[in-house]
Amino acid sequence: MTAHEDEEQGEVFFDESDIIDEIDVDEEGCMPFCLNCVFLVIFCYFTCIFFCVWVNSDLPDAEDDIVEDSDDSIHIFTGHTGELYAVACSPTDPVLVATGGGDDKGFLWKIGHADWASELQGHTDSVSSLAFSHDGQLLASGGFDGLVKVWDTSGNLKSTLEGPGGGIEWIRWHPKGHLILAGSEDCTVWMWNADNGSCLNVFSGHGASVTCGDFTPDGKTICTGSEDATLRIWNPRSGESIHVVRGHPYHTEGLTCLSISSDSTFAVTGSKDGSVHVVNITTGKVVSSWASQTSSTEGNPESIECVSFAPKFPWAVSGGMDRNLTIWDLQNSSPRFICNHEEGVTCLAWLGASKFLATGCCDGRICIWNCLSGECVETFKGHEHAIQSLSVASNLEFLVSVSMDGTARVFEIRNFR
Ligand SMILES: *[C@@H]1O[C@H](CO)[C@@H](O)[C@H](O)[C@H]1NC(C)=O
Ligand SMILES: *[C@@H]1O[C@H](CO)[C@@H](O)[C@H](O)[C@H]1NC(C)=O
Ligand SMILES: *[C@@H]1O[C@H](CO)[C@@H](O)[C@H](O)[C@H]1NC(C)=O
Numbered sequence: 001m002t003a004h005e006d007e008e009q010g011e012v013f014f015d016e017s018d019i020i021d022e023i024d025v026d027e028e029g030c031m032p033f034c035l036n037c038v039f040l041v042i043f044c045y046f047t048c049i050f051f052c053v054w055v056n057s058d059l060p061d062a063e064d065d066i067v068e069d070s071d072d073s074i075h076i077f078t079g080h081t082g083e084l085y086a087v088a089c090s091p092t093d094p095v096l097v098a099t100g101g102g103d104d105k106g107f108l109w110k111i112g113h114a115d116w117a118s119e120l121q122g123h124t125d126s127v128s129s130l131a132f133s134h135d136g137q138l139l140a141s142g143g144f145d146g147l148v149k150v151w152d153t154s155g156n157l158k159s160t161l162e163g164p165g166g167g168i169e170w171i172r173w174h175p176k177g178h179l180i181l182a183g184s185e186d187c188t189v190w191m192w193n194a195d196n197g198s199c200l201n202v203f204s205g206h207g208a209s210v211t212c213g214d215f216t217p218d219g220k221t222i223c224t225g226s227e228d229a230t231l232r233i234w235n236p237r238s239g240e241s242i243h244v245v246r247g248h249p250y251h252t253e254g255l256t257c258l259s260i261s262s263d264s265t266f267a268v269t270g271s272k273d274g275s276v277h278v279v280n281i282t283t284g285k286v287v288s289s290w291a292s293q294t295s296s297t298e299g300n301p302e303s304i305e306c307v308s309f310a311p312k313f314p315w316a317v318s319g320g321m322d323r324n325l326t327i328w329d330l331q332n333s334s335p336r337f338i339c340n341h342e343e344g345v346t347c348l349a350w351l352g353a354s355k356f357l358a359t360g361c362c363d364g365r366i367c368i369w370n371c372l373s374g375e376c377v378e379t380f381k382g383h384e385h386a387i388q389s390l391s392v393a394s395n396l397e398f399l400v401s402v403s404m405d406g407t408a409r410v411f412e413i414r415n416f417r
Pocket of ligand 2 (some may be wrong): 280
């Protein structure tokens with residue numbers, strides 16, 4: 001309670017006229033019996049209860065403000081009515097953002113234009129993934145309804161791509177053309193031509209949900225990871241599986257995340273088993289392996305949730321439920337820095353090709369790390385629940401986050417270049 005409220009209470013309880021009898025507490029023995037005192041005590045007791053109930057019922061916002069952290073965001077998008085799972089910033093329009101979530105909706109909206117939003121209607125289950133084509137002309141949305149929908153940048157539906165028999169886990173565009181790749185819970189991966197909606201290939205072979213995947217940046221190969229603890233390397237044209245990476249020394253539990261180096265030579269994967277492995281895509285051989293300390297010493301490993309190669313440095317990074325971001329040196333196969341968080345790390349995003357990286361956490365915080373020094377240089381507060389995804393605007397001025405709290409928030413990152 002504030003000092004001001006205490007004063008008000010004082011006024012309620014101790015008006016001069018209410019003081020009927022003064023009692024010397026040092027006096028020996030019992031209090032002198034006084035009927036008026038009993039009434040005063042009872043009166044005060046009920047007044048106090050009444051006052052407490054009134055304060056608690058009428059002023060919840062004021063109390064929240066006292067407890068809650070500040071909000072560092074410069075824009076909040078509140079169009080969704082459920083948890084948010086996906087966010088994508090346009091690669092060509094620095095203010096255009098797409099978000100999707102548990103309300104079965106996607107939205108296109110603009111940073112700094114609170115009056116404009118375009119609703120992406122038609123999914124009948126959660127919108128789990130979003131991606132813009134590399135030329136910025138098209139947006140694809142994937143849903144747990146098993147559908148992929150293609151939209152123009154005004155939010156007009158161009159086509160609906162069907163085929164998978166289970167929810168869509170992720171979507172990627174070919175680095176050069178209008179081809180869409182999507183992984184499904186039904187163990188399959190689909191590739192379509194987004195311009196005319198034709199299915200180009202179905203990649204089958206995984207034995208469980210396909211949880212992560214991508215084209216190599218040269219567009220010549222596809223890598224996919226699955227709940228079945230394997231990585232598959234595919235020929236996009238023939239649909240053939242070139243390599244299946246499994247067994248020792250690879251993951252022992254389902255894969256959760258994957259990233260491919262900018263020269264298309266290595267894939268880094270993370271898993272529920274708490275380990276990170278780097279695979280040579282040409283040979284399908286594991287070239288580096290790291291297990292977090294907690295997973296190797298304790299019985300219960302903590303899942304790796306996000307991995308990425310650094311755009312400009314010979315590093316890979318991983319984040320997970322052990323609350324650490326680890327920056328790995330690829331040349332020495334050893335950790336450069338282990339960066340602690342207060343809660344689990346769910347997602348990460350490089351701020352362009354700089355040394356800075358953003359992590360999103362289960363407690364709703366976002367940390368900006370200088371990966372050369374291993375220091376947290378900024379913490380962005382505002383979200384009330386776990387961050388699910390992060391995306392960086394094409395002008396590198398804004399970081400957009402989506403959270404289980406039902407909001408998308410925009411933070412300024414122009415100081416981190
Ligand atoms: C879709 O477009 C591709 C390439 O432009 C073409 O080869 C294919 O025949 C088209 N499919 C349909 C169904 O129009
Ligand atoms: C991957 O393996 C192939 C075959 O052994 C080798 O020629 C190539 O150099 C390896 N790639 C890298 C980047 O080390
Ligand atoms: C990760 O951080 C925790 C503290 O949150 C620490 O106990 C643990 O050892 C760290 N993991 C590694 C691999 O250092």
